[in-house]
Amino acid sequence: MKIDFIEIGNFRKLQSVRIDLAEERTIFVGANNSGKTSAMVALRFFLMERARFSINDFTLINWHKINEWGEAWDAAYEAKQPLPASQWRELVPTLDIWLSVADTEFHYVRGILPNLDWDGGQLGVRLVLEPKEAAALQQEYVTVRAANRKVQSQAAAAKPEGAQNVEKAVQLWPECLTDFLAKRLGQLFKINAYVLDPDKCKPTEVGIAALQALADEAEPLDSNPLKGLIRVNEIGAQRGFGQADDDRDEDDDAGGPSQTGNRRLSDQLKKYYSAHLDPFELPDAKDLHALEAIETAQRAFDGRLKEGFADAIKEMETLGYPGVTDPHIEIATRVRPIDGLNHESAVQYVVAKGAAGVKALALPEYYNGLGYQNLISMVFRLMSFRDGWMKVKKAASKAAKLPQDENAETTIPPLHIVLVEEPEAHLHAQVQQVFIRQAYKILRNNAALGADRALNTQLIVSTHSSHVAHECEFSSLRYFRRLPPSSGIPTSCVVNLTTVFGEEDETKRFVTRYLRTTHADLLFADAAVLIEGPAERILVPHFIRKEKRFERLNEAYVTWLEIGGSHAHRMRTLIERLGIPTLVITDLDAGDEDGKSVSPVRGAKQSTRNTTLRKWCPEIEELDTLIDLAEPTKCKKYDAENFSVRVAYQHAMKVEFKEQAAVEALPYTFEDALVYENLDLFKNIKGAGLVAKFKGAVNDAASVAELSTKLHTILKSGGKAAFAMDMLEVEGDLALKPPRYIDGGLTWLTEQVKIRQDALLGGPPIPEVAGV
Numbered sequence: 001m002k003i004d005f006i007e008i009g010n011f012r013k014l015q016s017v018r019i020d021l022a023e024e025r026t027i028f029v030g031a032n033n034s035g036k037t038s039a040m041v042a043l044r045f046f047l048m049e050r051a052r053f054s055i056n057d058f059t060l061i062n063w064h065k066i067n068e069w070g071e072a073w074d075a076a077y078e079a080k081q082p083l084p085a086s087q088w089r090e091l092v093p094t095l096d097i098w099l100s101v102a103d104t105e106f107h108y109v110r111g112i113l114p115n116l117d118w119d120g121g122q123l124g125v126r127l128v129l130e131p132k133e134a135a136a137l138q139q140e141y142v143t144v145r146a147a148n149r150k151v152q153s154q155a156a157a158a159k160p161e162g163a164q165n166v167e168k169a170v171q172l173w174p175e176c177l178t179d180f181l182a183k184r185l186g187q188l189f190k191i192n193a194y195v196l197d198p199d200k201c202k203p204t205e206v207g208i209a210a211l212q213a214l215a216d217e218a219e220p221l222d223s224n225p226l227k228g229l230i231r232v233n234e235i236g237a238q239r240g241f242g243q244a245d246d247d248r249d250e251d252d253d254a255g256g257p258s259q260t261g262n263r264r265l266s267d268q269l270k271k272y273y274s275a276h277l278d279p280f281e282l283p284d285a286k287d288l289h290a291l292e293a294i295e296t297a298q299r300a301f302d303g304r305l306k307e308g309f310a311d312a313i314k315e316m317e318t319l320g321y322p323g324v325t326d327p328h329i330e331i332a333t334r335v336r337p338i339d340g341l342n343h344e345s346a347v348q349y350v351v352a353k354g355a356a357g358v359k360a361l362a363l364p365e366y367y368n369g370l371g372y373q374n375l376i377s378m379v380f381r382l383m384s385f386r387d388g389w390m391k392v393k394k395a396a397s398k399a400a401k402l403p404q405d406e407n408a409e410t411t412i413p414p415l416h417i418v419l420v421e422e423p424e425a426h427l428h429a430q431v432q433q434v435f436i437r438q439a440y441k442i443l444r445n446n447a448a449l450g451a452d453r454a455l456n457t458q459l460i461v462s463t464h465s466s467h468v469a470h471e472c473e474f475s476s477l478r479y480f481r482r483l484p485p486s487s488g489i490p491t492s493c494v495v496n497l498t499t500v501f502g503e504e505d506e507t508k509r510f511v512t513r514y515l516r517t518t519h520a521d522l523l524f525a526d527a528a529v530l531i532e533g534p535a536e537r538i539l540v541p542h543f544i545r546k547e548k549r550f551e552r553l554n555e556a557y558v559t560w561l562e563i564g565g566s567h568a569h570r571m572r573t574l575i576e577r578l579g580i581p582t583l584v585i586t587d588l589d590a591g592d593e594d595g596k597s598v599s600p601v602r603g604a605k606q607s608t609r610n611t612t613l614r615k616w617c618p619e620i621e622e623l624d625t626l627i628d629l630a631e632p633t634k635c636k637k638y639d640a641e642n643f644s645v646r647v648a649y650q651h652a653m654k655v656e657f658k659e660q661a662a663v664e665a666l667p668y669t670f671e672d673a674l675v676y677e678n679l680d681l682f683k684n685i686k687g688a689g690l691v692a693k694f695k696g697a698v699n700d701a702a703s704v705a706e707l708s709t710k711l712h713t714i715l716k717s718g719g720k721a722a723f724a725m726d727m728l729e730v731e732g733d734l735a736l737k738p739p740r741y742i743d744g745g746l747t748w749l750t751e752q753v754k755i756r757q758d759a760l761l762g763g764p765p766i767p768e769v770a771g772v
Helices: 036-047 060-078 103-112 134-158 177-188 265-276 285-317 337-341 370-390 394-401 429-443 505-518 534-546 548-555 568-578 611-616 623-627 670-677 679-684 690-700 704-715 720-727 740-762
Strands: 002-011 014-020 025-030 094-101 121-131 189-196 230-235 348-352 361-364 415-421 456-462 477-486 489-496 527-531 558-562 582-585 635-638 643-648 653-655 663-665
Touching: 002 036, 002 415, 002 456, 014 025, 014 036, 025 036, 025 429, 036 094, 036 230, 036 415, 036 456, 060 134, 060 177, 060 489, 094 103, 103 121, 121 134, 134 177, 177 189, 230 370, 265 370, 265 394, 370 415, 370 429, 415 429, 429 456, 477 568, 477 740, 505 558, 505 568, 527 534, 527 568, 527 740, 534 548, 534 558, 534 670, 534 720, 534 740, 548 740, 568 611, 582 740, 611 643, 643 740, 653 670, 663 704, 670 679, 670 690, 670 704, 670 720, 670 740, 679 690, 690 704, 690 720
Parallel strands: 014 489, 025 456, 025 477, 230 415, 415 456, 527 558, 527 582, 582 643
Antiparallel strands: 002 014, 002 094, 094 121, 121 189, 348 361, 477 489, 635 643, 653 663
């Protein structure tokens, strides 16, 4: 048994999304505010902390409709008409869980079968937050609102002459229906469960779920259908190291919340001891030896205390108390092993081993760095989750002998779901990679598990770390993509990257290895820039920092991928699936009729050898056409995904050289285009290597044609990265200007980022509702 996918509706940014779950581990990735945390919180609230919902968990775009309902109720109540019914199920948060179940597992799922003909396969359950009694909710709301209107009318009638209008000066609760629910949601709503029909389960489109509609007459199940079926544990993002005053912890017996709070290893050891090891709890034969040793120690300690307190007690007796009729004082101890863990230094880390007979040097755990504490804590918690699920040692005896607790698991659920939020906190890159590689293995490290999938584990991790993401196959990545705002409210969709490369195994290998090698953060970026070589990688970010026109790019999360023109097209399918605005800065790369590299010349029947220009954008091969291509034509729009890709390559430019009339130059690399754009600078620039050679060429050449030939010869000698580093030192009035083709590309990308940021932060206003 496993969860195939979940569908979340009307929860925060997730208005209607499907998230496919991998068999072992699923990794949530995406830019900031894309909905990753919303998905984790939805799972937590529906499966673990059902009382935590608030009105803020309702997708904001639905608030307008909810407030309209409240207005309609008010109007009907004032007119003494029946209150109109409201379709709550269309707007309230929901979580659909779709399971893949074998027919041999019938006994686990008999309560959620859609019909008696089911013989294995897909089963669905919907959890929905809805009113306990819709009519009672309506009545309470309109009654409070009517009382407020009456009070305001009375106050207005009784106000002294010239006093401020009370009705406008004081806003009484509730101002609208969402304001009412902000205070009363917990008392008036509950989570109900419904069985879904597998035959009506529809495929998704571009990460958007087509949620199955429930019939109006659908009745909720009498009990929680997931009890005994799924166990859920969580490691939250805020792990509370050093917060000793926060004692919240997970309810392992019920598979309940695993929230923040104190997560020192010593505290976890105490909890693990109580759950699995305490010899006083349901002792077995092996515990008797431990209990005997404890009792012997206790008798010895009692004897020592009696001897030590003898004089003090005797002195008390000389005062006449205790008397003949009074009980005598006696000292008795109680030795419990758990007390040995109940102090801040219960867990220590050895920092230096001593010689034979010499005590090793050790420090309490809080003297270690946060990263080390975090790693050890998370690993031990995963072990605790696993052993709690599998009812290791004492936990099994407790479950068998204490079945009267309705929240306790008396059997092992067949499915264990573990949520880990942002494991990268405090961890440097290498440790992040170690954790994500080992986490699932830890959860399965039990002799009763192994490769047997009768008891299955699925790990769900949300992350902002490229190091975590790149340790995972694309088949386990789920990309949260922000959608353009509707009515001013941003929402998201979820893209399954399993099939992003289709059958192109070579492309998949290249992209996977490239992203791992460069640690590129493409999966978390607001925009991407693909560049040709090291000189562009060094200088283009410099142009952005120096030019105020590109300030928006400085404020955004832009990822830089240094990838040659012959390989940029390999990123195409991934970028198209992610929907990230992308600028590809590449070279014209002219070739003759035989495909050999040549300097670009008009009218010579040359073609570009650049695969990106030929196959992706603008899908043109003829060099003459590319040279004169209009700027808007260099952009490829993807309407369905609401993003664009633009290429920037060298084009013809008019150059005024040594008081000669302006003539056309055809640069073919970033470096010679930079020289043409900054001729005055290169006449007087100081430096060595290519800088000195370029200066000599500019001063020695008699014409643009001669300068082009000299630059072509110089560029064959290499040293481009060192040249770029030298150019960073150029300051003053002769500040370096970007080549025009790059300037145009950056201007376009700035506008794309601005459009996205404005849409996310300040889109069209939400329609107003009276009383809001």
